[in-house]
Amino acid sequence: MTLNRRFLTALGTLGSVVLILGALAFQHLGGMAPCKLCYWQRYGHWAAIAFGALALFVPQRWLLWLAAAGAAASAGAGLYHTGVERKWWEGPASCSGSDIGALSADELMNQIMSAPLIRCDDIPWQLFGLSMANYNVLASLVIATLFILAARRPT
Template sequence: MNEILTRRTLILIAAAGSAALMLGALGFQYIGGMPPCKLCLWQRYPHVAAILIGAVALALPRASLALAGAAATLTTAGIAFYHTGVERGWWAGPTSCSSTSPTGLSTDDLFDQIMAAPVIRCDEVPWEMFGLSMASWNMLASLALAAIWIMAARR
């Protein structure tokens, strides 16, 4: 019985961590006036999945559910790593939200592309702390949450 309580506690901590990150993201968006880019939104979906997995895993504290929670948080960490690389110019991001050099476009096509481009760019850092962007912080927090999920699976 004590083993299940320990697993439940770890699951609760991990799911609550994803919930806290989601609340933080929504706070930046709605209170801080920083709308998310496409990659920011992509990072949110696995956190929502981890929260839902956590809700189910609290009722059925199975190792397989804890591993699913770990997979969700590792997914968001991977997306956050990719986003960090886009922000730092290590690689190109999605053309729909990054700055790219137009090649082979007519003037009309270029104008249409500019007019259809989203306002929020994935390759700009709207906020940072200690030299790390929100995407970088999300990656680090998500890796820590994945470790907690894995600890829960091992109990």
């Protein structure tokens, strides 16, 4: 059975909707406030939802490529967040820990007072050793693949 373009588009769009709803459920029902990088991961899915939904009504391949790019951007942000969580590289100074040894007392106090409540380099939830950012990378790549497959199918 060959999956048609409309079905793949709907599946990709639904996948992004499910990820956004899951993130909102963790945030509002689970009480897990998102960090800055968590928000960055959501932006790509909002784009994938918008372009995917539009492509369901206006069957243009370029909309599917933009939806795929949105999902892929979310995967990229999730990969970056994974590296920050695992301490492979430093994250943005505005949401990660930093070296305080070279700071003066005033600089240290300013850093403490302006520190975010939610740090990007902490892992607040894991399942089977994978964080939400890790799962987002995997799911986003699947969603991007669905949009790419849809874009390559005839109308």
